């Protein structure tokens with residue numbers, strides 16, 4: 194077996210164990226491959242090993258990999274900060290879910306373009322649960338008000354919430370972030386807003402996926418543990434200002 198197949202197997206084992214420990218069904222958890230900086234040939238190996246869901250952080254990379262991945266069946270989500278001037282491209286490259294919707298101006302512009310094309314788009318609302326200034330996402334106390342506004346834009350289909358969580362080598366330090374996301378999910382569910390589904394919780398990465406599954410994740414986003422270390426620091430993708 195190649196390294197990617199082996200790594201995928203060990204992630205599946207981790208998901209299996211985490212589900213068993215927390216009394217959840219494996220079928221409730223979707224594995225998303227975070228493919229930033231990963232070359233197409235390695236993504237193809239993962240897709241040919243049975244993965245189907247991948248996501249990029251930058252439109253430029255989405256664009257470069259679009260053609261070469263055309264003949265390999267997969268679904269694309271987008272998990273990076275999206276500038277409004279990149280909306281057209283996001284929609285052109287077949288992204289089925291924008292996991293990083295975090296502000297109303299972006300939502301309104303997406304809605305306009307989608308309406309003009311007679312299309313809809315699944316979205317997750319990204320919440321900054323760590324309180325770190327460098328991360329994107331709406332502040333927890335502003336989340337419900339944003340969700341109420343986005344719910345009125347009928348071409349955007351809210352499916353749930355996404356968070357990155359605290360950047361820490363200790364999963365226990367990230368747990369409160371995941372709990373907070375779950376808590377906001379429950380509050381929104383109680384409101385029963387029209388045009389809002391709250392089933393998805395996208396949280397947990399290579400280092401803390403067990404904790405995320407214990408706290409209710411339905412989508413875990415894994416990069417490093419499958420493809421190996423990246424040559425860029427994550428701050429390049431997560432910070433307001435790129436270095």
Ligand SMILES: *Cc1c(COP(=O)(O)O)cnc(C)c1O
Nearest residue numbers: 227272398399414415416417418
């Ligand atoms: C890179 C990235 C991941 C995956 O992180 P790993 O630690 O490599 O598993 C998950 N979510 C987002 C938003 C990312 O940018």
